[in-house]
Amino acid sequence: MKKYLYLALILTACNQVPQETTSVIVDVPPSEWVKNATIYEVNVRQYTPEGTFAAFEQRLPKLKELGVDILWFMPIQPIGKKNRKAVGDTFVQDLENPDYDKYWGSPYSISDYKAVNPKYGEVADFKRIIKKCHEMDIKVILDWVGNHTAWDNEWVVNNPEWYTHDSTNRITDPIGEDGKSWGWTDVADLNYDSKEMRTEMIASMKFWIEECDLDGFRCDVAMEVPTNFWNEARVALDSVKPIFMLAESETHKPDQFQSAFDAYYGWEMHHIMNEIYKGTESPAKVIEVMNTKDSINGTKAFPMNFITNHDENSWNGTIEERMAESWKAMAVLSYSLRGMPLIYSGQEAGLNHRLSFFGKDEVNWDAEKASDYFSFYQRLNELKADSSFAVDAPISFDEEYENKDFLIINRGIKNEYRIIINLSKNNWQVIGHDIGLVNGYDIVQSDSLQDGGILEAWGYIILKKI
Structure with missing residues (x-):
């Protein structure tokens, strides 16, 4: 009734x-298909017991039923072995019994930009998944790690000048403006002063569009890479096909949203949601944050709104840990605000444990009330499809x-x-x-x-x- x-x-x-x-709203995004889209983050490693493309492929019809429009795959390339992390800051190579099958390492430590992690399958498998997604009217983007590589990436040996060096001429891991390491000691920092490296990086990105018909990229720590590179890359990539570009950045470099990127991470809004639940912020802060972002980045770009993602889940806690009984209200908020809502792997089944970042883990798709969670997000996706919820509405x-x-x-x-x-x-x-x-x-x-x-x-x- x-x-x-x-x-x-x-x-x-x-x-x-x-x-x-x-x-x-004074402008619209360049890619019409993102206007009413819900994006879904795919963690292939943890998606199934097998952790393979083939196993994930079997769940594509379920994602179509859920009503998502874009699949964002976390990095799918091979992971470096040198300085691979096992637990915390401990390298696998320093364990008494190094086990590289047990410790898969960070997916953001890439040893070969143009290959697929053999644990997942082959390039042909990924290409087949994209083809099936397109047949279902689902777009696919790939997580791109342009700030750093694995220590055993062939670039380190063949082109050491493509990397950042310290005062002793040693290649460094990523260093902050304060001169201190970020703690990402399993990766080597790239130097964008190298024109040759830039050229090869763009060629590597084009490979996935030309070979697999990829639809775009989510760019890791985009603010740490020069805007003029992203501008150059966008022109080159759009020359192959019009793409969608999502920056893991916010208001760090507003000029990135003039032409390089279509969307940005709603990190601050996410943190405000957590604070509202704790009682340390008021609902009025939501309005303030949205208006501030729009005034800085403009309204051509739009935020990706979320209540969890791979970083939040693994490092800061599950939705239940951070938001408890407020989770539905926060999810509705993420769909109601201007922007694109995100669903992380397992969120639609009530994922209630922190998935391992460095090791093998898996989502429990048969968890208690999993079907209720699925129906909840399915209804929100149906709502998001209405033109009133478009990013430019x-x-x-x-x-x-x-x-x-x-x-x-x-x-x-x-x-x-x-x-x-x-x-x-x-x-x-x-x-x-x-x-x-x-x-x-x-x-x-x-x-x-x-x-x-x-x-x-x-x-x-x-x-x-x-």
């Missing part, structure tokens, strides 16, 4: 008319001064959708008599909305104009 809301939020005895702030916020616990988001040219999220541990009355804010809307989805119009802690209501 349909429910209708005919009332403004009645949050206190005093009713105030909310003020509205609007973000005006208008977004505005109704700010209720008498209560700071609610975030009220309007989407669409004529506010076709309204999303009300209770970002607090409090229960609030949201339905009363005919006074206006949500008058004439139909409830599309809701959670924790009780009889009598009480929206419980971390509840939400998604409405559509009648």
Whole structure:
């Protein structure tokens, strides 16, 4: 049965008319197919017990059913053995019994840009997956690690001048502006002063487009690579086919979003979500962060919004550890804001443990309530497909001064959708008599909305104009 809301939020005895702030979208992304897309991060190693392309391929129909539009594959290339990490900062080679089959190493330590990790399969397997994805109307992008390579990449031996050297002329791992190591001691830092290295890097990226019909790249620590390189690469890659470029960067280098990249990581927004759950930030901070990013990066570029990813899951905790009972509200928020929502491998099955970063692990696809999680994200993906949630569709916020616990988001040219999220541990009355804010809307989805119009802690209501 349909429910209708005919009332403004009645949050206190005093009713105030909310003020509205609007973000005006002035431009659109170059790739039309990303406008309403949900992106899905594929961790091939941990996706199945086998950890292979062939095993992953069997789950493609399920991803189509889920309703995702873009698959982002974490790096699929061979991983270096020299200085491969086992646990923490310990190298496999320093163990009493080095076991390179047990410790697969970081996928971001690449020994050959134009090959596939033999544990996964072959280039032909990846090419076949992309072909099947395209037949399902799903695009595929690849994680690109342009800042550093494995220590046993052939470039280290054949072209040591392509790397950063210290005062003793030794190749270094990535070093921060303070002169201190980042701790990424399993990789060697590339030097973009080398024109020859730049040329070869672009050639390596083009290989995957020309050979496999790849649709774009997610670029690791993009802010650590010069913008003029990314600009050069984008022109060269687009000459093969129009592609989508996602930067693991935010407002570090706004000029990266003038022509090189279409989208950026919503890191700060993600951290704000975590802080809101802990009670150290207010919902109003969401509006502030979005407006700040738009003012710096412009609105041609858009954020990738998320409640988890491979880094967060492995290093900072599961969704349950960080967000607990607020997870649904935060997921709805990630879909409601301007940008592209992300689903990480296993998130749609309620992934509830930290997947190993260096070793072999696997997602439990038969976890308790896995089907409920799947249905939840499936419904959100159906909602995201509506033009009102496109990255260039208008977004505005109704700010209720008498209560700071609610975030009220309007989407669409004529506010076709309204999303009300209770970002607090409090229960609030949201339905009363005919006074206006949500008058004439139909409830599309809701959670924790009780009889009598009480929206419980971390509840939400998604409405559509009648």
